Structure formats: C-alpha cells, structure tokens
Amino acid sequence: MSLLERQVGYNLRRGYTRFAAHLREALAPVGLSQRTFSVLSVVVSNPGITQSDVARGLGIERSGTVVTVDELEAQGHIARTPVTGDRRAYALRATEQGRAKLDEALAAAAAHEDELLAALTPDERAMLLSVLRRIY
C-alpha cells in the first residue's frame, strides 16, 4: 500500500469522486444534479423550510442554495412562497411534479448506490454510513 493509500483522506477523495461521477450519470436522465437533488429532497421532507435553513441543513452557503432553488423553481419542482411574519424569508414548497421527480431521483440514486456498493456486506454498508456521519 502506497503512502497515499494509507491515508483516509485520499481514499475518501477517490471514493467520493467515483460516487459523484456515477451519481451524475444516474441522475442525468432524471434531469437533476447532485445539488438540485439534495435541495429538492430537503424541501420535500420539510415543507415551508427557508433557504437559509436548507443551507444550514446541507452544510453549504446560502449563496449556493439561491442558485439551486432558482434552478428547481425554473423546472417547476418547487415554489417560493411568502413567510407570514417575516418578509425577508421565503418558504419553499415542492410542487406535485417536484414530489414525483424526487421519487424518480430516489429510485435512480438507490440503484446507483446498490451498484457501487455491491462489494460490501449490509453490515459494512451500515458501518460506512455511521462512520462517515461521525466525521462531519
């Protein structure tokens, strides 16, 4: 094993890069990117959530969510609605079409994960998940 291969960070990068490319292909026919997929997922699960809270939940900057929400809105998957009591904020809600699109994306993502993680036992997969979550 080389110097790099002994490092968790290096393997994390290789694994993530592989995953990201594969997911991109899996989501392309659905018409979503990794980013729009993440945001749509959060909005569907949290109706009325604000952009700032989406950003906090995903661990990214607000400026990034704006563009992603613009994209999802243009596609008709989510809508910005006023927040009663705070005229600065927008409440994000998925449209019926957006919810259907998410189901499509979730199916594609599940197939993609099953394919990439075929070499792992269910235990290893669960362990990978729990360990990754403790890193960030």
Added chain:
Amino acid sequence: MSLLERQVGYNLRRGYTRFAAHLREALAPVGLSQRTFSVLSVVVSNPGITQSDVARGLGIERSGTVVTVDELEAQGHIARTPVTGDRRAYALRATEQGRAKLDEALAAAAAHEDELLAALTPDERAMLLSVLRRIY
C-alpha cells in the same frame, strides 16, 4: 435520519468536503495543495515515473498532472528528466528539497487525519480505509 442522511453518497460528500477543507488548512503552511501533495508523494515513491503513469495511478487525467507537475517544478520539488528510449516522455524525480517537503506534508497530513478521526476507534478507522478502497 433524513432521506439524504440514509444515502452513502451524501455522507461521503459531507465527509469528503470536510476533509478537503481541513487538509487544505493543514497543508497551507507547508505550501502544498491536495493535488501537489498527491503528485509529489507518488513521484517520491516512484522515482522516474512518467506523467501519464502518475495520472493513471491517481485516477485523474493527464492534462491535470501537467499543471500540477509545472507547479511542483516551479517550486523546485521535482524535476523533469529525459527518458532514455522514449523521447515523448519525461521521467519525474523529486529533488532533495522535494523529499524534505513531502516529509513535512506527511506529518501535517497525519496530524490532520488524527484530529478529524479522533472519534473513531483504530478498528473503525482501518475498516473505513478498506471499505473505501473497495468502492473505487
């Protein structure tokens, strides 16, 4: 656990993003980026390796290594030398300074990993490594 949190890919992205940012800070005082660090490491461990083989080893494109090698060469850490018998290729070799710089970087990277993985047992850490390697 949300829809996204159940996905390995999502956690991989969060973990990698965190790792990358932390490593960047750790390597900044050393004067290396993730990319130059990786390439320098491969060159030190494989004296005389060509750029194409570095690219293959790291799983990136040749075009990316050119720029990285340019950078390392400008810093005086590696040198391009002719390959006897193939005038297309360059043999990459680390300078004495490059080897010292790599030692510095390895120490910084090790400290960075220990810090980020403090919550994991040695077993979990080893398991994470082996599982990630089976993904790509």
Added chain:
DNA sequence: TATTGTTATACTCTATAACTATA
C-alpha cells in the same frame, strides 16, 4: 495507429464578499 505531453476550455461544487431589505 497509439501514446506522451500540452494547451485551452468548461463543468461542478463550494466559498467569500458586498449589497438590500427586512427584523
């Protein structure tokens, strides 16, 4: 024909900084 190195260009995700309008 295939490969090495190279250059130019672009894409994805993310971050920083500065701004407005509200609170």
Added chain:
DNA sequence: TATAGTTATAGAGTATAACAATA
C-alpha cells in the same frame, strides 16, 4: 445589529477536446 436573500467573483479539482511530436 443581526438575519434572509441575492449577486458577482473566485477557487479547487476534474474532464473533454484538439494538437504536435514520437512510438
């Protein structure tokens, strides 16, 4: 003062495409 949203810009890593020189 602090927060929500916005815009512009930039950075890091990667990819694609085309080319000259060489194999």
